[in-house]
Amino acid sequence: MIYLDNAATTEIFKEVVSEYTDSIENFPGNPSSSHQMGKKAAARFTELREKVKKLLSIGDTHEVIFASGSVGNNAVVSEISSDEGITVCGILEHPSIYKPVTELPKNSVIKCNREGLYDLDELANVLKEEKVDLVSLMLVSNELGCRQNVEKAAELISLLSPSSRFHVDASQGISYMTWPQSIENIDFITMSAHKFHGPVGSGILICRKNSVKSFFVKGGEQQTLISGTINLHGAAATVRALELTLRRRNDEFLELCSYTSEKLGKVKDLEFTVSKDNRVPWIFSISLPGLRGEIIARAMDMKNIAISWSSACGSSKGGLSRSLKSVGARMDRGYVRVAVSVMNTKDEIDVFITELQSVVEKYAILD
Numbered sequence: 001m002i003y004l005d006n007a008a009t010t011e012i013f014k015e016v017v018s019e020y021t022d023s024i025e026n027f028p029g030n031p032s033s034s035h036q037m038g039k040k041a042a043a044r045f046t047e048l049r050e051k052v053k054k055l056l057s058i059g060d061t062h063e064v065i066f067a068s069g070s071v072g073n074n075a076v077v078s079e080i081s082s083d084e085g086i087t088v089c090g091i092l093e094h095p096s097i098y099k100p101v102t103e104l105p106k107n108s109v110i111k112c113n114r115e116g117l118y119d120l121d122e123l124a125n126v127l128k129e130e131k132v133d134l135v136s137l138m139l140v141s142n143e144l145g146c147r148q149n150v151e152k153a154a155e156l157i158s159l160l161s162p163s164s165r166f167h168v169d170a171s172q173g174i175s176y177m178t179w180p181q182s183i184e185n186i187d188f189i190t191m192s193a194h195k196f197h198g199p200v201g202s203g204i205l206i207c208r209k210n211s212v213k214s215f216f217v218k219g220g221e222q223q224t225l226i227s228g229t230i231n232l233h234g235a236a237a238t239v240r241a242l243e244l245t246l247r248r249r250n251d252e253f254l255e256l257c258s259y260t261s262e263k264l265g266k267v268k269d270l271e272f273t274v275s276k277d278n279r280v281p282w283i284f285s286i287s288l289p290g291l292r293g294e295i296i297a298r299a300m301d302m303k304n305i306a307i308s309w310s311s312a313c314g315s316s317k318g319g320l321s322r323s324l325k326s327v328g329a330r331m332d333r334g335y336v337r338v339a340v341s342v343m344n345t346k347d348e349i350d351v352f353i354t355e356l357q358s359v360v361e362k363y364a365i366l367d
Contacts, residue, residue, distance in 0.1 A: 001304045001305070001306060002304065002306065002344075002348045002351060003306045003341075003344075004305065004306055004307050004339060004340060004348075004352060005307055005308045005337075005339060006339040006340060006344075007143070007195075007337060008339075009195065010194060010196060010197045010198075011197065011341070011343055012197055012198065012199060013198075013241060013244050015244060016198055016237045016240050016241045016244070017237075019236050019237050020233050020234075020236060020237040022236075023044075023232060023233040023237070027041045027044050027233070027236075028041075030229060031045045031230045031232055032229070032230060041230075041232050044232065044236070045230060045232050048066070048232075048235050048236060049063075049064040049066075051239050051243070052064045052204060052206075052239055052242065055239075055242060055243060055246060056179060056206075058183065058206060060209075061184070061208060061209060062183065062206050062207060062208050062209065063206075063207055063208075063209055064204060064205075064206055064207075065204070065205040065206075065207055066202065066204060066205075066230070066231060066234065066235040066238065067203050067204070067205050068201055068202070068203060069192035069194070069200070069201055069202060069203035080133055080134045080165055081106075081133050081134055082133050083105075083106075084131060084133075085106065085130070085131040085132055085134075086106040086108055086126075086131065086132055086133065087101050087104050087106065087107050087108075087132075087133055087136070088101075088107070088109075088110060088123070088126055088132055088134065088136070089101040089102075089107070089109060089110070089135070089137070090109070090110045090118050090138060090148070091110065091111050091118075091326045092112060092116060092138060092143070092144065092146075092322075092323050092326060093136065093138055093169070094138065094142060097136050097169065098322075101136065108130070110122050110126075110137075111326070112146075112326050113327075114274075114327050114328050115274050115275060115278045116144040116146030116273075116274045116278065116279070116323070116326070116327050117146060117148065117149070117278060118137060118149075118153070120149065120152055120153060123153060123156060124156050127156060127157060127160040127161040127164065128160055131161075132157075132161050132164040133164065133165065134164065134165045134166075135153070135157055135164060135165070135166050135167070136166075136168075136169070137153055137166075137168060137169075138168070138169045138172070139169065139170040139172065139173035139178065140170075140173040140283070141172070141323060142171070142172050142283075143285060143321060143323040143337060144273055144274050144279065144285045144323055144324075144327065145172075145274065145284065145285060145339075146279045147173065147178055147278065147279060147280055150168050151180055151181055151182060153166070154166055154180075154182075154184075154185035154186050155185060157185065158185040165187040165188065165211065166186050167187065167188040167189075167190070168180070168188070168189045168190075169189075169190050170190065170191050171190065171191050171192040171196075171203075172195060172280070172283070173280065174191065174195065174196040174242065174245050174246065174249070175245070175246065175280070176246060176249075177249075177280075178280055183206070186208075187207070188205065188206065188207055188208070188211070189204075189206040190203065190204070190205055190206075191203055191204045191205075191206075191242075193234075193238040193241055193242075196241050196242060196245040197241045197244065197342075197343075198237055198240075198241030199238065199241075202231065202234035202235065202237065202238045204238060204242075245342070248342040249282075249342060256340060256342075256344060256346060257281035257282050257340060258281070259349060260284065260338070260340055260349050261276060261281070261284065263349055263350070263353045264284060264286060264338070264353070266353075267356060267357055267360070268357075268360070269288060269289050269360075270288055271286065271287050271288075271333070272284065272285070273286065273287060273324070273327060273329065273335065282339055282340050282341070283338075283339045284337065284338040284339070285324075285336075285337050286335070286336060286337075286338060287329070287333040287334060287336075288334050288336075288364065289332060289333050289334075290334075290360075290363075290364035291334035291359075291363055291364050291365070292309075292334045293335045294309045294334075295334065295363055296309065296334050296336050296356075296359060296360075296363075297336050299362075299363060300352075300356065300359060303355045303359075305351070305352050305355055307336050307337065307338050307352075308337045308339075309334070309335065309336045309337070320335070338352075
């Protein structure tokens with residue numbers, strides 16, 4: 001199977017599996033226990049937090065918390081909203097943020113242009129005119145791959161509404177080339193490990209110190225914020241995955257991404273939904289005439305090639321997704337998403353392109 005759906009989830013690195021099993025064998029104690037085994041586990045847990053801060057150049061203004069992934073983290077962050085203020089999110093956000101925010105009685109949704117970039121003038125107007133509790137924006141769109149200017153958004157929030165909190169879902173943007181240049185004005189950053197070759201159900205919340213109160217989640221064991229037994233082994237695997245992904249999304253990987261883009265560009269009548277100037281190199285939203293995206297994806301699946309015809313969270317619902325509608329996608333074209341990883345090869349890309357062309361020739365209905 002050629003796996004090219006790496007924006008939905010990534011294959012776990014073998015080294016990450018080894019890290020998890022090693023942690024189980026070497027640190028069996030509960031980090032919250034007071035005996036020697038517990039203290040040993042607690043010291044290891046502290047090491048892991050510090051390693052994340054080092055890898056991502058996080059200063060003393062923020063702390064690292066290990067949680068259950070971006071869905072869980074985003075749910076925690078979204079509860080900052082109050083009855084007095086409004087909560088703001090972007091039109092492209094993951095359902096775990098978009099749905100709870102838009103169900104609030106006071107909310108505002110920032111639109112995007114045809115390149116998938118948020119209208120920061122609209123954000124500025126909201127910040128000027130409303131009492132804003134929370135702004136939540138993706139770093140990278142999981143469906144389109146567009147990279148948002150969260151640095152500028154952070155500046156606007158800090159300048160126009162200093163009391164507002166800013167949350168960034170960074171799960172799709174784990175690389176040194178896409179990570180925010182500064183997180184000084186960002187209060188929360190969430191990451192889900194399965195998006196960067198780590199285990200499902202583990203994630204990281206980077207949180208400004210003193211930005212939430214201890215009652216946020218009752219019975220907290222991590223800086224009094226997150227309840228439940230500390231998942232030391234999941235944290236160990238997550239940190240190892242983060243370290244390896246940052247290292248391996250390098251020039252060699254960028255060459256593979258460029259190769260994929262070049263090959264896709266030669267497919268007859270294929271169009272990129274957003275330009276390469278505004279997206280991360282490894283996520284491609286593409287369209288072809290005369291076919292539905294679902295047909296393309298299922299035909300490729302029959303050829304043992306995995307791609308997606310929408311985001312994984314919306315691929316069973318039919319029609320154009322919210323993200324595609326937001327960038328002016330056309331009903332007469334079929335849209336699919338291709339996302340490569342450091343585990344793919346040029347040979348796999350060649351096979352994919354050949355099979356994609358055969359699917360178009362076989363199934364496309366053109367005038």
